Amino acid sequence: MSFPHSQSPSIAARSIGARVPRGDDPRLLTGRGQYLADIVLPGELHACFVRSSAAHARITRVSIDEARALDGVVAVWTGEDAAKFCEGIVGELEVEGCFATTMPLLARDIVRYVGEPVAVVVAESRYVAEDGCDLVDVDYEPLEPVLHPRSALEGGPSANEELPDNVALRGGKVLGDVEGAFNNAARVIEATFHSGRLSAGPMETRGVIASYDWTSRRLRLWTGSQMPHYIKYCLTAYLGFPENECEVLTPDTGGGFGQKAHIFPEEMLLPLLARELDRPVKWVEDRRENLMTATHAHEQFIDIAYAFDSDARATGVRIRATGDGGAYHQPPWSMGVEPWCTAMVTPTGVYDIPAADLIYEAAATNKTPIGAYRGVGYMAGTLVRECLMDDAARAFELSPFDIRRRSVVREFPWTNPQGIVYDEGSWLQTIDELERMVDYTAFRERQAALRAEGRFIGLGLSVFVESSGESTAMGKAHDLGGIYHDTATVKMEPNGSVTVTIGLTTQGQGHRTTMAQVVADSLGVPLEAITVRAAESTTYGWGSGTVGSRGAVIAGGAVLRASNVIRTKLVALAASMLEADPADIDLVDGAAVVLGVPGSSVSIIDLATAVYFDQSAWPADFDPTLEATLAYDPARPIFSNGGHAMIVEVAPDTGFVTVEKVFSVEDCGTVINPDIVEGQIRGGVVQGIGAALLERLVYDDSGQLVTTTLLDYHMPSMDFSPPFEIHHLETPSSHTPGGIKGMGESGLIAAPAAVLNAVNDALSHTGTVLHNIPITPEQVLRALRG
C-alpha cells in the first residue's frame, strides 16, 4: 500500500553537503546548555531510591518509619504504595516465541536484580533524601540467583516466576538447503563467541522532573528521553494522566546511545509522587545507579558456523544467538531484540549466502534488564560474521579482502534468504576502497619486519550493512510489528525567518544544524534565518523516537515535506509577482529567481511580507497559511553500508592492545554535513574499541554487580583514541529526501570486529584465535605464551 506521507519531494543540494558549524555550539561551549539537573522548579522536592542489594531474594520486611521521621523527608513509598496506581510496565517483543514480563515500579515481595528499586524517599533536598534512604531497612531472604543464560534455558530455578523455564524468547527459521551446504562444504569455519555486557554510558545520567497542577490536571514531565512521545503515551495508558494535559519536555541531553530510549519505572513514579504530594519532584540518577540499573546491553553467547565451498565462497550459515536478558523486558525494546536481530538479520551481512539456519533465544537472568545501545543486535552479529571471515581467510590462505570479495553481493537489487530486499549499496567498493586505504602489501611487509624485531602488529577488517531510518517498511521487511511516523512543522513569518519543529529529540547529533541545512535548500533562505526545535515538548509534533539511525532520514523527510508546502506557496506568489511560469521559479540565495531571466527576482523576505500584509500581490485562490505540519515514513527500508580496517599493536610484555590507526569507509547516501557524519563515525568507533578492549560489566557468583564506578567500568579515554582516515562513498537512496541514509550506529556496529580481527592477525603466528570481547591483556598474554 502506498501513502502520501511516504513520498518525499526532490531537493537541490546547496547547503546540503557543506561542513556547516553547529549553531548549538556557542551555547553549549559557554555553559549555557540547560540539561535536566540544571532545571530548578519552585518548591521542588528531591527523590532518591533504595535499591536491592540482592540479586534474587524475597523481601521479608521493609522498615521505613525512621526514614519517614527524619526532618525534611516528605514521603517514603514502597512497592505497595506504587502498586495502588500501577501494577507495572509490560514488556515484550512482537515476534514469534516471545513471552511478556511485567516490571513493577517498585519491587514487591521479590527482588530480581541488584539495583532494582525497592523504595523511594522524597525530601526537601537531595542530601536529606539520601540520608533518608540510609534509614530504610530492608530484610531479604535469599533465593537462588540465575546468572548463566544457557544453563538457565536448560532448566533449574527461575529468575522471574513469570517465565518459569527462563525462556523470554525462543524461535528461528531454516532458509534454503542448509544441510546440503554443510554436507558439501570444502571447509566449515565455526566458533562460539561471547560478547560482553556493556553500558551505553552517556555522560549525563538519567533524570526526571515531574510537576502536576490539580486545578487543570496538567502534568509536565522533563526527561532527557530519546522517545518522549512514547513516554507520554505510557503516562496516559498506564497511569491515566489526561492525554491533552500531559506534556513531556526534553531539555538538552548529554548523550543517549539507546539507553534513554526506554520507559523506566522512575519516569512513571515521579509523576505519581508529584500528583500525590502536590509539589514538583526531581530525581537525578547518580553514576552508580546508571551502571546498575539504566539497562545493560549487547551481552550474548553465539555459536556460529559458515560452510565454504572449494572456491572459498560462503554457501551456508548456522547461528544460535543467546541473549543474557536480565530479569525483565525493558519496554519497548525488550531483551529479545538483541539476539533476535543478531540471528535473523546479520549472519548474511553483505554476502550472498543462500542457506541459513537461524536460532534466537533470550534467557531471563537475575541481572539488570538488557536494553538498547547503539547497534542493537548488529554489533554482536557483525562481530561473529566478520571474525569468522578473517578466520576463513587464514584457513584458505587468502587476504581478508579477497575472502570477502569471493562472497560479496555485486548486483542490486538483492534479496537475501530472509527475504529482505536491498535496493542499492557499495558493498564491493567498500572492500576495494579499504584495501587501497591500508596499502595491504606494504602493511604485510611492515608487519613481517616488526615481527622480526619482536613487535606484533595486526590488521583487522570488518564490513557491514546497516538498517537505517527505522520505519514501518523496515519493520515489515523484517517480519516485525511497529508502525512509525514522525511529523515536522515548518513556519515562515513576515520577515522571511523560519521556525522548524521536529518530532525527534536530539542528544548531541546536531539535528538542529542538519535540519536547518535541509530547509535552507528547500526555501532558499540563509541558515541564520532558520531555527530548529528538536522535540523540546510533546506539545509539538509526533515522533517515534531518535533510534535506529533514523534522525536524518526521518526528520529530514518530514521537514522537507512540510517545507515543500511553504515552497510551493512562495513559488506561486513569486510567479504572480514576476509574471512568470511557476515551473521557471527557483528559490536560491534568499530570493525567488526566474530561471533564464537574469535580474528578474524578488527576495524571500518580500514574498513573506506580501503573504502577511499585501493581498494585492496574491494570485487567485491564494491561501496565505505559511505553516505546515506533515508526516514522513519512508516507502521502503533503507540500508547504509561501510567498513573499518584497523591496525593494532599488542605489547608482548603487558598484553595491552593499542589501536594505531582506523580506516573507515561510510556510505550513507547523500551526506548532509560531513563534520557531523564523521563525528558519528569517530564516536561510534571509539565506543567499539571500548567494547572490544576495555568495557565489561561484571557480576560475581552471587549476582552482585562489581563494576559500579567508572574506575571499574573502563570506558576509552583520550589515550585510547586512534587517528582516523575516513572516506565517504555516496550511493543515494532513490526514495528518501535527497538520497539521505542513516548512519548513527555504524561505528559501534562494525568496530569491535575490526579490533578483534586485528588482534588475531597480530597473534597469527601463535596459532591462537580469540573469540570473546573484551579482549583482556590476560587473553593476549596467554596466546603469546602458548
Added chain:
Amino acid sequence: MTQPSEHVSVQVEVNGRRYQRSVMARLTLSDFLRDELGLTGTKVGCEHGVCGACTVLIDNEPARSCLMLTVQANGKQIRTVESLASGREMSPLQACFQKHHALQCGFCTAGFLMSATALLEEGQPTREDIVETLSGHYCRCTGYSPIIDAVEEAAAKESS
C-alpha cells in the same frame, strides 16, 4: 567536631566575584557552584572523580569539584566555564572546539575546556602533553581526536 549538616561560613572568589556564604559542611563544591551560585555550566557526571566533567580551576589548577567540599575552597579563587568567554566573544579555545566539531552532546565539554585552559596557560603543549592531560576526562560522543585537534590549534594560536 563540625557535623556534616552544620553550617560553616566560607569566602570564595568565583569568576572574579567575591562570595561570602554560610554552607552545609558537607556541601560539595560542585553543588555549591551549581545550586547556590547558579553556575550550572559545571556538570556532574559521576560524583566520584573519574569522568572529569565537573573540573574547575582553583587557584589556576584543575580540580574535581565533585570531590571537594565547599569549605575546602575557602579563601581560594575559582574559575568555571562561565568565565572563559570575554564579553560576547568565545575564547580562542572555545572557538576551536566549534571549528573542529570537538563536542556533540556538550555535557563533558566544560571539564575539557577548563583542563585545557590550565594547560594552555602553562605554556606551549605538544600533542602528547594534550593527550596526557586530557586523558583524565571522559567524552562518550566525539572519539576524542577532534578535541586534540582543537586544543592543538588553540595552542598554536596562542603562540603566534
